[in-house]
Amino acid sequence: MDKESNFLGKGWAFPPEVIKYKGTSRFATNMVSDVTDINQSLEILFGTAVGERVMQTEYGCNVDDMIFEPINVTLVTRITERIRRAIIYYEPRIKLDKLDVFKNVEFGVINLVVEYTIRSTNTRNNIVYPYYLTEGTNI
Numbered sequence: 001m002d003k004e005s006n007f008l009g010k011g012w013a014f015p016p017e018v019i020k021y022k023g024t025s026r027f028a029t030n031m032v033s034d035v036t037d038i039n040q041s042l043e044i045l046f047g048t049a050v051g052e053r054v055m056q057t058e059y060g061c062n063v064d065d066m067i068f069e070p071i072n073v074t075l076v077t078r079i080t081e082r083i084r085r086a087i088i089y090y091e092p093r094i095k096l097d098k099l100d101v102f103k104n105v106e107f108g109v110i111n112l113v114v115e116y117t118i119r120s121t122n123t124r125n126n127i128v129y130p131y132y133l134t135e136g137t138n139i
Contacts, residue, residue, distance in 0.1 A: 008033065008093060008120060014040040035118070038093055039127050042114065045086055046129050061086045063131055071110065076101045079131070083112060095119055108132060 013030040020027050032040060048060035061082050069075050080101050087096050098115040112129040 008035075008118065009037050011037050011041070014044055035123075035125055038091070038118065038125070041091060042087070042127055043129060045090055046083065046112065046131075059090055071103045071105050071108075076103060076110070079110065079112075083114070087114070087116075093119060097124070 010031055010033040013032045017030040018027050019030050045059070046061055046063070049064055050060040050062040051057050053059045063079055063082060066075060066078065080099055084096060084099055087094070087099075094116040096114070096116050098113075100113040100115075102111045102113065103109075104111070110131045112131065113126065114129065115124065115126045117124050
């Protein structure tokens, strides 16, 4: 399992978290690996706007710029293609099997259901990511 962990990668937990070692004055960044690392990488990819990263200006999905558009078939298709393209370019550890977009107009949310296979282990996984297209105004 250790070889698999090293191959799939290990990275900072998202959101970043600093932990303290018990009984010492040492601190470290919480790390994740395997499927957790891939899922968190996908969440970061989906939540990053193109141009937001200085060294990788093309990284991201730019779905937030569609926030005021009506939720219809055209919008769902555009979101699907942006997500699909971003996964293909920026997450080489996985093969995208299926991408579904489910809309809930009443609550202003679009749920992305991403089904994928980890290339190195041939393991299938999925992640559900909600895009909230309206503000939280029910306060």
